[in-house]
Amino acid sequence: MAKFDYDLITIGAGSGGVRASRLSAGYGGRVAAVEESRVGGTCVMRGCVPKKLLVYGAHYADHFEDAAGFGWTVGDVSHDWGALVAAKDKELDRLEQVYHRMFKDSGVSLLEGHGVLSDPHTVDVAGKSYTADKILVGVGGWPFVPDIPGREHTITSNEALDLKELPGHILIVGGGYIALEFAGIFKALGSKVDVLVRTGTILRGFDHDVCGTVSEELEKKGIAIHRDCAVRSIEKRDDGKFSVMVDHGEEMIVDQVMYATGRNPNTKGIGLEEAGVAMNDKGAVVVDEWNRSNVENIFAVGDVTDRVNLTPVALNEGRVFAETFFNNNPMTLDYTNIASAVFTQPTVGTVGMTEEQARKDHTVKIYVSRFKAMKHTLSGRDERIMMKIIVDKESDKVLGCHMVGDDSPEVIQGLAVALKCGATKAQFDATIGIHPTAAEEFVTMRDAVPDSADV
Numbered sequence: 001m002a003k004f005d006y007d008l009i010t011i012g013a014g015s016g017g018v019r020a021s022r023l024s025a026g027y028g029g030r031v032a033a034v035e036e037s038r039v040g041g042t043c044v045m046r047g048c049v050p051k052k053l054l055v056y057g058a059h060y061a062d063h064f065e066d067a068a069g070f071g072w073t074v075g076d077v078s079h080d081w082g083a084l085v086a087a088k089d090k091e092l093d094r095l096e097q098v099y100h101r102m103f104k105d106s107g108v109s110l111l112e113g114h115g116v117l118s119d120p121h122t123v124d125v126a127g128k129s130y131t132a133d134k135i136l137v138g139v140g141g142w143p144f145v146p147d148i149p150g151r152e153h154t155i156t157s158n159e160a161l162d163l164k165e166l167p168g169h170i171l172i173v174g175g176g177y178i179a180l181e182f183a184g185i186f187k188a189l190g191s192k193v194d195v196l197v198r199t200g201t202i203l204r205g206f207d208h209d210v211c212g213t214v215s216e217e218l219e220k221k222g223i224a225i226h227r228d229c230a231v232r233s234i235e236k237r238d239d240g241k242f243s244v245m246v247d248h249g250e251e252m253i254v255d256q257v258m259y260a261t262g263r264n265p266n267t268k269g270i271g272l273e274e275a276g277v278a279m280n281d282k283g284a285v286v287v288d289e290w291n292r293s294n295v296e297n298i299f300a301v302g303d304v305t306d307r308v309n310l311t312p313v314a315l316n317e318g319r320v321f322a323e324t325f326f327n328n329n330p331m332t333l334d335y336t337n338i339a340s341a342v343f344t345q346p347t348v349g350t351v352g353m354t355e356e357q358a359r360k361d362h363t364v365k366i367y368v369s370r371f372k373a374m375k376h377t378l379s380g381r382d383e384r385i386m387m388k389i390i391v392d393k394e395s396d397k398v399l400g401c402h403m404v405g406d407d408s409p410e411v412i413q414g415l416a417v418a419l420k421c422g423a424t425k426a427q428f429d430a431t432i433g434i435h436p437t438a439a440e441e442f443v444t445m446r447d448a449v450p451d452s453a454d455v
């Protein structure tokens with residue numbers, strides 16, 4: 001008789017939990033996954049996937065405008081927000097079924113309901129108790145909205161994806177990934193968009209040339225960015241609109257107020273404290289390189305650990321967990337040179353160090369190129385691509401690549417391989433470009449920013 005009902009119970013069937021569960025079951029483990037909402041988690045149900053579908057929808061606004069320069073007469077165009085949301089929902093339903101099927105095919109039992117640890121080996125779900133040798137926590141994060149008067153009138157990305165109507169005017173608080181991606185979606189589909197950031201910069205932590213270029217391009221599109229600004233209070237008016245008082249005393253009247261001010265780990269109410277699991281001051285499960293918490297049989301992967309909060313990172317944390325503990329193939333994840341993207345319009349792609357990070361420990365040579373994409377010579381759109389390479393002067397190693405412009409995530413994904421291999425600038429230079437593309441600029445930048453090594 002086995003000592004436990006399962007070898008592994010995963011709490012949370014998001015990206016990290018699903019990957020770990022499926023692979024562990026594939027390696028012969030007896031696995032159950034607990035999920036109280038929809039299988040697929042944040043990325044598939046409330047994040048990357050539905051967001052990207054809306055971004056695709058938003059791009060048509062520019063495409064219709066640009067078409068005239070190529071001889072097209074497009075005529076009057078209009079957009080049906082409800083139709084886009086319905087199409088997106090249909091795709092999410094399909095994906096949910098795919099996830100259910102994947103669980104079934106790989107032999108993972110789905111336990112539907114809210115999972116609570118009643119001791120380090122027992123999870124209570126919907127009135128029943130299940131035991132496991134190992135517990136993996138993959139419950140992700142949830143939007144954080146600061147405690148301001150009128151907080152109850154705000155929406156987050158969760159609700160923004162399902163709005164019944166496109167807001168005529170939306171105020172978005174925050175200047176990170178989510179704020180700017182949704183600013184682009186709403187603006188392109190016809191809303192008036194104001195973005196409010198508490199400091200002087202958007203995308204804090206990104207390379208300064210990325211922040212500057214994105215700011216310029218978003219402002220060119222008519223998105224108003226209010227810097228060094230904070231919301232004092234929000235009141236609902238009789239006409240259904242919201243009155244927002246901001247720092248400098250002025251009032252904004254808007255149809256929606258969306259907060260995109262970061263996300264917190266979802267660790268409350270699942271019995272972690274009671275089981276003795278250590279968490280940091282943000283409530284994230286503290287784990288070691290093996291994804292193990294301070295409680296020997298309890299592990300965590302993904303956003304709940306607040307390391308690098310990106311889907312592919314969670315997937316790979318789930319993978320190395322399964323390899324290590326269910327395939328006798330100990331593996332840890334290398335967190336260097338993880339590429340990421342912001343699906344603004346234009347998009348951002350980035351891998352490796354920012355100039356600011358690189359300058360701390362390296363003497364650097366900086367290569368920057370700004371140019372108009374060939375397409376816009378005919379479309380007439382006033383949009384610039386920015387590409388930047390950061391090179392260690394001593395070793396010639398490329399430390400970082402950054403791009404703002406159409407398809408930059410697609411371009412940067414390839415360069416991420418080069419950085420992972422430790423590519424040098426000489427090797428970039430020895431690479432023959434593909435013509436005519438924007439990407440070829442990454443292998444043809446010859447002149448460093450003058451004196452960039454002497455700053």
Ligand code: NDP
Nearest residue numbers: 146174175176177178179198204260261262263309341342
């Ligand atoms: P971010 O951490 O990216 O940005 C949060 C923003 O909110 C920052 O501008 C921050 O300002 C501001 N902020 C934080 N607290 C307050 C406050 N109390 N009042 C006013 N402003 C505040 O978080 P997001 O919510 O945009 O996204 C969460 C995470 O989700 C990201 O870190 C990312 O890991 C992931 N994500 C990834 C995506 C992708 O890969 N494309 C897309 C969407 C999300 P300041 O700069 O001053 O701190």
